[in-house]
Amino acid sequence: MSKMPFLPYRNNPTIDKYFMFSVGDLVQQRRRTEPARPIQRLGPNLFAANGIAVLIRYANDKELRHLEQHKYRRCYYLIDDDLKNLDTDDYLPIDYRFRLQHFHDTSLSRILELATDVITPNQRILTRFPDHRHHLLNPSHPHFSEDLSHFDKTDQIRILYSGTRSHYQDLELVSDVLSEIAAANPAVQITTFFGRHAPAALKGKANIVHRKQARWPDYQKVMATERFHLALAPLIEANFNLGRSVNKILDHAAFGAAGCYSSIDPIKSHISDGINGFLVPPCQDKWLERMKDFLKDPKGAKMVAAEGIALARKLADPQQNRAFWTQHLDLG
Known part of the structure; x- marks a missing residue:
């Protein structure tokens, strides 16, 4: 499997809470191969190990092209928001809603064509993806207050x-x-x-x-x-x-x-x-x-x-x- 260039990507809350807080020590952090770290980071949102890809929340064009060009055995897509009804639900601030709608209209369909499995924290979201294998996963957090x-x-x-x-x-x-x-x-x-x-x-x-x-x-x-x-x-x-x-x-x-x-x-x-x-x-x-x-x-x-x-x-x-x-x- 060819590698994309290593970059010191910044984590966001979704990546940390669903992935890095639990397996971050297994993700390669340097340009060279690290046997003790079997998970490659292929982009800001994309990870892979053993011929299996994990895409978390978003994807840029380079990540999507990589997934299209490489035949992964499985591709897990993790999404933690319900993006249905964005065009009619005025609950969200308009600029935030438009950003989500743009992602929904431009990238999500490409992601779903590549994904074999969908992971979410909420059963309601899973119902939006009837053509994929389903998994429920809560966010995690490594530290809670010990002192009250x-x-x-x-x-x-x-x-x-x-x-x-x-x-x-x-x-x-x-x-x-x-x-x-x-x-x-x-x-x-x-x-x-x-x-x-x-x-x-x-x-x-x-x-x-x-x-x-x-x-x-x-x-x-x-x-x-x-x-x-x-x-x-x-x-x-x-x-x-x-x-x-x-x-x-x-x-x-x-x-x-x-x-x-x-x-x-x-x-x-x-x-x-x-x-x-x-x-x-x-x-x-x-x-x-x-x-x-x-x-x-x-x-x-x-x-x-x-x-x-x-x-x-x-x-x-x-x-x-x-x-x-x-x-x-x-x-x-």
Whole structure:
């Protein structure tokens, strides 16, 4: 099998969480062949071992040409978003939706002609690919908070919204709620990663901080070092959201926070309300009520955070994903 030129490719969250966190030590990192690392990286999104290819999320033209020119025994395609109905579903920001639609219209059909198997974290997505072999795989994460001592100090109560711009309408669902909570509770500090894109209702508040969306390596450092009491994942019941993964459970566990989620799939099937997270119907009144309840006893959420971390470890064990790739790449 001929090799494409080696480049020090940057990983993105999808590549790390579904692949590199579990088998990164088996991926060749240098120009020369490394027997202890049987997986070749052939492009930013493309990997191969033992005549089997793995394509993760996207593909550039060079990667597609390589797949077309080489006869792999199998080609696994991993996709973690439901791209159906992008043209009619206005849930996503228009620029983000257009980028996904362009990928859907220009590259996805070529990828599916080459792929033998589709891997996703969500059964709903698998139904979009009836002509391929199916596999379910959760994202993984190597580190979750070991220390919950921040719950013993509630002079400042830290609340996190970690969603990116694709979650703009989800944040808008609770923006008035968060504005009211911040105004009534000076000890509360709310943090987002929306920067200048934050909803108007959340701007100009001294105790609401809007950081710029962090680069993935920087965001990992933030997860490793900063701690929050409560982390929010309000989700509108839109097609795109119903096809998401359990990723927010993992993020919240990394931050050591009790997670608060809209009671929709796929999250609700994993959360026992008040035990390993909080479930809230996707409406403003219910979110306001639940957050007021939390603020009455923030220390009481410590056990919820601990159980959420235990859940994340179960859902996102890198060793489980390593076993998956070892089997499907014939790594023995």
